[in-house]
Amino acid sequence: MDNVELLSRIQFAFTIAFHYIYPPLSIGLGVCLVVMEGLYLKTKDKVYEELTRFWVRIFALIFGIGVATGIVMEFEFGTNWAVYSRYVGDIFGSALAAEGIFAFALESAFLGVLLFGWNRVSPRVHFMATVLVALGSIFSALWIVVANSWQQTPSGYRIEGEGMQARAIVTNFWDMVLNPSSLERYSHVLIGALLSGSFLVLSVSAWYILKKNYTAHAQAAFRIALWVAGIAALGQLFTGHKSAEVVTKYQPAKLATMEGHFEKSAPADMYLVGWVNANEQKTTGLKIPGGLSFLVHQDFKAPIHGLNSFKPEDRPTAINFVFQTYHLMVAIGMTLIGLTWFGLYMLYRKKLFETRWLMQLFVWAVLLPQIANQVGWYTAEVGRQPWVVYGLLRTSDALSQAVKAEHVLASLILFTLVYVLLLGLFLYLLNKKIQHGLDVANNGETSSRMNPSFLPMIE
Amino acid sequence: MDTVLGIDLPTWWFLLIGALISGYGILDGFDLGAGALHLFFRKEQSRRIALNAIGPVWDGNEVWLVIGAGALFAAFPLVYGTILSVFYLPFILFLVALIFRAISIEFRSKEPMRWWHQLWDVSYCISSIMISLLLGLVLGNLIQGLPLNARHEFVGRLRDFFNPYAGLIAITVVSLFMMHGAMYLLMKTEDRLYARLTIIANNTSKFFILCFIATSNATLIYVPHMTSIFKSHPELFVLPMAAVLIVLNIRRSIEKRQYRRGFISSSITTALLLILFAMGLYPNLVLSNIDPKGNISIYEAASSDSSLRTMLLFAAIGMPLVATYTVFMFWTFRGKVKLEEHSY
Numbered sequence: 117m118d119n120v121e122l123l124s125r126i127q128f129a130f131t132i133a134f135h136y137i138y139p140p141l142s143i144g145l146g147v148c149l150v151v152m153e154g155l156y157l158k159t160k161d162k163v164y165e166e167l168t169r170f171w172v173r174i175f176a177l178i179f180g181i182g183v184a185t186g187i188v189m190e191f192e193f194g195t196n197w198a199v200y201s202r203y204v205g206d207i208f209g210s211a212l213a214a215e216g217i218f219a220f221a222l223e224s225a226f227l228g229v230l231l232f233g234w235n236r237v238s239p240r241v242h243f244m245a246t247v248l249v250a251l252g253s254i255f256s257a258l259w260i261v262v263a264n265s266w267q268q269t270p271s272g273y274r275i276e277g278e279g280m281q282a283r284a285i286v287t288n289f290w291d292m293v294l295n296p297s298s299l300e301r302y303s304h305v306l307i308g309a310l311l312s313g314s315f316l317v318l319s320v321s322a323w324y325i326l327k328k329n330y331t332a333h334a335q336a337a338f339r340i341a342l343w344v345a346g347i348a349a350l351g352q353l354f355t356g357h358k359s360a361e362v363v364t365k366y367q368p369a370k371l372a373t374m375e376g377h378f379e380k381s382a383p384a385d386m387y388l389v390g391w392v393n394a395n396e397q398k399t400t401g402l403k404i405p406g407g408l409s410f411l412v413h414q415d416f417k418a419p420i421h422g423l424n425s426f427k428p429e430d431r432p433t434a435i436n437f438v439f440q441t442y443h444l445m446v447a448i449g450m451t452l453i454g455l456t457w458f459g460l461y462m463l464y465r466k467k468l469f470e471t472r473w474l475m476q477l478f479v480w481a482v483l484l485p486q487i488a489n490q491v492g493w494y495t496a497e498v499g500r501q502p503w504v505v506y507g508l509l510r511t512s513d514a515l516s517q518a519v520k521a522e523h524v525l526a527s528l529i530l531f532t533l534v535y536v537l538l539l540g541l542f543l544y545l546l547n548k549k550i551q552h553g554l555d556v557a558n559n560g561e562t563s564s565r566m567n568p569s570f571l572p573m574i575e
Numbered sequence: 576m577d578t579v580l581g582i583d584l585p586t587w588w589f590l591l592i593g594a595l596i597s598g599y600g601i602l603d604g605f606d607l608g609a610g611a612l613h614l615f616f617r618k619e620q621s622r623r624i625a626l627n628a629i630g631p632v633w634d635g636n637e638v639w640l641v642i643g644a645g646a647l648f649a650a651f652p653l654v655y656g657t658i659l660s661v662f663y664l665p666f667i668l669f670l671v672a673l674i675f676r677a678i679s680i681e682f683r684s685k686e687p688m689r690w691w692h693q694l695w696d697v698s699y700c701i702s703s704i705m706i707s708l709l710l711g712l713v714l715g716n717l718i719q720g721l722p723l724n725a726r727h728e729f730v731g732r733l734r735d736f737f738n739p740y741a742g743l744i745a746i747t748v749v750s751l752f753m754m755h756g757a758m759y760l761l762m763k764t765e766d767r768l769y770a771r772l773t774i775i776a777n778n779t780s781k782f783f784i785l786c787f788i789a790t791s792n793a794t795l796i797y798v799p800h801m802t803s804i805f806k807s808h809p810e811l812f813v814l815p816m817a818a819v820l821i822v823l824n825i826r827r828s829i830e831k832r833q834y835r836r837g838f839i840s841s842s843i844t845t846a847l848l849l850i851l852f853a854m855g856l857y858p859n860l861v862l863s864n865i866d867p868k869g870n871i872s873i874y875e876a877a878s879s880d881s882s883l884r885t886m887l888l889f890a891a892i893g894m895p896l897v898a899t900y901t902v903f904m905f906w907t908f909r910g911k912v913k914l915e916e917h918s919y
Binding site for chain 1: 632637644645651656664670673675681729733879881882897907
């Protein structure tokens with residue numbers, strides 16, 4: 117790996133990992149905002165209005181950083197990966213342009229109304245703006261995941277030209293969009309986003325409940341977010357399984373890497389935790405013998421392709437890394453199901469808000485979906501190496517020819533400095549907004565005229 | 576070759592991307608101009624009003640950049656990769672400046688301290704100027720052509736980008752945006768800030784006209800290939816003439832205090848200057864200044880016909896939508912800026 121490749125890969129991974137903190141938060145939070153403001157319109161209850169206004173301010177902060185760091189990604193394809201850009205422009209470029217025109221324009225235009233339109237448009241139009249911003253961010257994710265999924269499981273194309281002049285041409289647009297992994301990966305990403313947004317609401321609300329501030333507001337928000345999170349966490353089990361099936365079928369080398377499975381063709385175990393020694397081709401840990409075979413083929417004895425089935429140059433190199441990130445994601449997924457459904461059970465028992473240790477757990481649980489999203493993305497992207505377009509274009513062939521290593525290094529240092537500053541400011545301001553709290557007429561201590569029949573709860 | 580309404584697909588995309596870039600220049604142009612002027616406003620109140628004049632719309636304006644770049648990626652991937660990788664560092668700085676502009680607007684109002692406001696005011700102003708300068712620098716070099724060999728490979732050095740002509744274009748872009756921004760702010764402000772802006776509009780328009788004259792002459796003398804089209808099609812000479820008249824009309828509008836008219840004129844100026852650039856370029860997208868074989872034409876760079884056709888359908892559906900959102904956004908926030916609880 118030469119320096120330009122290494123540095124460009126680090127830069128891309130770093131900038132996208134940083135960017136990927138924010139859009140999932142704003143997608144999930146957007147959905148929670150729609151529910152909150154919708155309840156306000158329906159019940160005319162002040163609590164929901166004040167909640168909406170509070171969360172809109174946090175949404176603006178998250179959205180702003182998401183947009184600022186997202187534009188970087190779009191340009192990086194051209195600056196660092198010019199050969200790649202030419203190779204996939206027909207396809208990836210189309211999806212990216214569609215994202216801009218059908219999704220990003222929608223969210224950005226109505227964001228202005230959402231943030232500044234309170235006194236300029238009627239409550240109904242404001243609610244419509246909230247819905248459109250949320251929809252826009254959901255469509256955005258759709259096109260971006262479609263573009264990424266095509267790289268994982270290309271279809272609906274043919275290759276034209278040879279060597280460095282080769283490029284992929286769309287032959288069937290809908291085959292390209294609905295490639296074998298699009299829907300599975302999109303639903304998985306979208307639910308990950310719902311979890312990350314709803315857990316932010318849960319965390320902040322739990323903190324207020326512990327502090328006995330804005331109790332009525334915090335409990336209302338907690339219920340909304342707990343339902344969103346509970347349903348999403350269960351859904352993630354399903355989409356996660358579906359995604360694994362797609363990986364098994366279309367990216368067998370990635371699957372073998374995820375479970376640290378080396379033998380050419382043998383039943384594969386499923387590990388709960390483990391460690392991969394790639395040099396000795398050995399994986400040790402707590403496992404269900406034949407578990408992967410069973411999961412994939414419903415047969416504990418069914419053989420699965422191991423890494424040795426693939427040419428050495430076609431295998432991912434960071435095997436233990438992919439193994440660990442994948443297993444961490446799964447473990448967090450399971451934890452989230454347990455946490456949310458235990459929370460719903462306690463809500464049903466009417467003990468939820470009095471159980472302090474559980475509230476404390478929810479305050480910190482905000483980190484879990486974030487970590488799961490990050491490591492899930494590492495699994496998908498590092499596991500696909502050495503291909504940038506699976507089976508078609510190697511990452512090492514995708515680089516810009518005109519770019520020098522020292523320029524990439526300079527830009528990497530610059531982005532690192534800027535992003536560290538950005539993260540510091542983000543956390544500082546987020547914390548400040550949370551400390552400042554809601555602007556409420558009666559400090560939220562006295563109960564409002566909430567009509568329980570409209571609340572999404574089982575009390 | 577595939578045509579739609581008698582125009583071939585790559586040409587359609589050349590026109591569309593030109594329209595998107597013009598849209599970006601007009602819309603974000605006034606945001607950037609307002610930012611570049613920001614430190615000229617002394618009072619906290621004035622700065623807040625100026626910031627809130629673009630507050631609800633700047634994000635929507637920046638979308639035109641995102642769509643324009645996405646369209647260039649999709650329709651002419653070879654050019655997308657070439658331009659962005661050749662101008663690697665300028666574009667990286669451009670992105671960093673875009674980040675700083677965004678967070679300056681977003682973060683300024685979040686703390687009450689005076690030094691905090693000062694810090695983000697300076698960051699906002701400098702990043703707005705940087706964005707305009709870098710766009711101008713890239714544009715200036717594209718007008719002159721890049722050192723591309725017959726295989727479209729870049730054989731130049733970074734320091735070649737910093738030449739007097741590109742510098743002049745960069746300053747012209749800043750002056751154009753500053754004038755444009757002043758005109759926009761005049762439509763959104765009242766009282767003392769308005770009075771101050773009338774002076775700023777007057778000065779920036781004079782500054783722009785000086786730049787405009789210098790740029791026109793420099794282009795005629797040093798970059799003759801940009802004007803060769805008028806020798807073969809003398810009737811097109813009406814466009815530069817129109818540009819001159821529109822620029823004169825800006826002065827006239829300022830003297831008559833018709834700032835809405837002035838704003839429309841500076842919008843048209845932005846578009847016309849880009850049209851003149853596009854006419855000098857067509858049917859190429861990137862010119863080589865060392866070997867005519869190095870030119871990248873729209874036909875060489877274009878994606879497949881089927882992709883261009885699908886995308887054209889998307890544009891036909893999507894562009895009216897984007898235009899509608901833009902109009903809705905400006906309509907919602909029409910009139911003079913009033914500071915309220917949600918303001919920055």
